[in-house]
Amino acid sequence: MKENSNRLVVVSYRLPFHVEEGALKQNSGGLVSAMLSYAKGKTNNPNIKSSSTKIVWVGVSEDSIEDLANAKRDEDQDCFEMIPIHLDEEMQQSFYEGFCNNEIWPLFHYFSHLAHFSSKDYEQYQKANHFIADQIVKHIQPGDRLWIHDYHFLLLPRLLRNQFSNLEIGFFLHIPFPSYEIFRLLPRSWREDLLLGMLGADLIGFHTFDYIQHFSECAIRMISAQVTGNWITTEEGSSRIEAFPIGIDAQAFANDRFSPLVQKGKEAVVEAIENRALIFSVDRLDYTKGLSARLLAIENFFSKYPEWINKVVFNMVVVPSRDTIPSYRKMKLEIESHVGRINGLISTLDWRPVVYQYRHLKREEMIALYSMSDVALITPLRDGMNLVAKEFVASQPPEKPGVLILSEMAGTSAELREALTVNPNDNDEIADTLKIALEMPIEEKRVLWNKLQDRVHSYDVFAWSSDFLHSLSNSAIIRKTKRTTPLIDKEVEVMQASYMISSKRAILLDYDGTLVPFHRDPEKAVPSPQVHEILSRLCSDPKNEISIISGRNRSFLERWFGDLPLHLVAEHGASQKLIEKEWEYIWNESDDWKNPFREIMFTFTQRCPGSFIENKRTSLVWHYRNADPIYGVELARELSQKLKSVLQKPEEFKVLEGNHIVEVRPGLIDKGSAALRVFNELKHPFILAIGDDRTDEDLFSVLPEHAYGIKVGKGNTQAKYQLRDPSDVVRLLEYLAAPQGNWII
Structure with missing residues (x-):
């Protein structure tokens, strides 16, 4: 290559x-x-x-x-x-x-x-x-x-x-x-x-x-x-x-107005309409374009404003598309039926209200019609963008520009703000807007057109393309910096080799989202027998020193892991139970500090169905995992700001946004401090730390360079590596506990 x-x-x-x-x-x-x-x-x-x-x-x-x-x-x-x-x-x-x-x-x-x-x-x-x-x-x-x-x-x-x-x-x-x-x-x-x-x-x-x-x-x-x-x-x-609203080569359309073929086309238009005003539209045959609805609006216009009979022509061009499909053939017949009925009702010997063309137009024909039209009527029922609107603007003569009427359902309407926007389903609004456009003073038309053409020229196809490609290059660079390295065979083999030769190993594990998947009911997120058995095997190796550092309270950790010879750290470090020792509290103040925060959380719980408050010994946690995912996130941000606003001494307490939680806890308590305390400054030759949450970033931040920090799941992190979910964590621990097995993700 x-x-x-x-x-x-x-x-x-x-x-x-x-x-x-x-x-x-x-x-x-x-x-x-x-x-x-x-x-x-x-x-x-x-x-x-x-x-x-x-x-x-x-x-x-x-x-x-x-x-x-x-x-x-x-x-x-x-x-x-x-x-x-x-x-x-x-x-x-x-x-x-x-x-x-x-x-x-x-x-x-x-x-x-x-x-x-x-x-x-x-x-x-x-x-x-x-x-x-x-x-x-x-x-x-x-x-x-x-x-x-x-x-x-x-x-x-x-x-x-x-x-x-x-x-x-x-x-x-x-x-x-x-x-x-x-x-x-x-x-x-x-x-x-x-x-x-x-x-x-x-x-x-x-x-x-x-x-x-x-x-x-x-x-x-x-x-x-x-x-x-x-x-x-x-x-x-x-x-x-x-x-990135797609653009056109606006200058090419403006230049082509003066080509001999376009000039010839303009002469043909003048001869055909005979000093009448011209309303123009061109669309591919498709149900999204609202073609029948547009014809009904034209019919309503002539009915509502009969003074315009014989003074304006609506030239409707429909470009053939998929007309071998029965539903499209039916649509074409319906359009032609409307055209025939309207022309049959009000046409005269020398005037047809609707000039209908079912064919492809050459570029020069299109530009001639664009430049000679008094009004472009572009009313799709739904359209991603619509470049016809931009081509019309670019092709208009500055001395006598036409007026753009644009469906509010077209993506272009968000960009071309000076267009007269209409609801494509509202026949009366379209009729009224047509009258406004046809009777608009030339000075007002020029003001609108100047603003429209500035946009069409300034963000043309070249700006669109280069803007996208420039952003792509920047995005690719940033995406790589956001990406953690997935643990693959090579990294795991290196980790396992380091594990085997180390005389002393520290293994630090979060619980929820790491050892077990999240559950709508936290009490039901319990460790599987497999997890317990793997931890037991790891603990049986005298070279291993293992700790579970979790946001869970001490009774939960004691219930499920109290029989294993490992360190237990509860509520992000607020209390700890070292191997063969009793529980001790790192924070032992009264609960009075919680009162103002609890009142605020209660208000948000009432506003957010599915949320609830968890009262831990040293923290208050607002859970919204069971709430509407978008509303929950919005309220979590609002709650976080509200809680921070009532902190009288910000250095004493922290407000943290975690995995579907907002937590308030003492400022001196975090997983990083707990790890340094429990593991004697983390001087082990082999260190493995695994977590999934914002609170685990405090742990990752204190790890020495040689440590293996692993983030579980998505999101930015200070960890070096990434695993997809708790099942990957279990497989990794199984592999370390029985290295003769195979590492497979």
């Missing part, structure tokens, strides 16, 4: 071109247009910060790699190296037509009643993602950056992350990410797979902040992810999430 290739590898469902009659023809789609503009301009545009020297595009195609390489092409088409992926007919049908178009597409666009939840389709979706991952692996070179696009490949980032731990992987979703209530309609295992699949990327990009919020909520509720700012953390790592 080559070294330091510094290539950008783009992965999307379609390649940018296909072979037709021996020549390359551009495929349709906003991503193709965006990346083609980016590729052509990246070497001479000052906005481009990318250092990539070559773009490799991987996508599904019926063309062979030889046909693509040998096809006739112009200079603009020579900016990609294309790698076609070929799917068999069954996989293609169930993966693309099935799961992608009949399940993900309708569900993510809030048409849940149209989604078909087919296990066969999902199985083929998984197989297709695995197959494509295997093909990509063959072509990856050191130094490559990977940019995966859209809902066809939600599983792909994780699959490739498992193959390349240090590969820069970005993922961008071009459609909406739905709310939790919609996304949860997917079967449990599917939705968890899809979320974890996306989170294999260093950076996940969405069009809008709303989609980020929806994704974050789903990750918190469905896979117990932790969200801190723009970072989402799971057991498998951390990913950054950001909004």
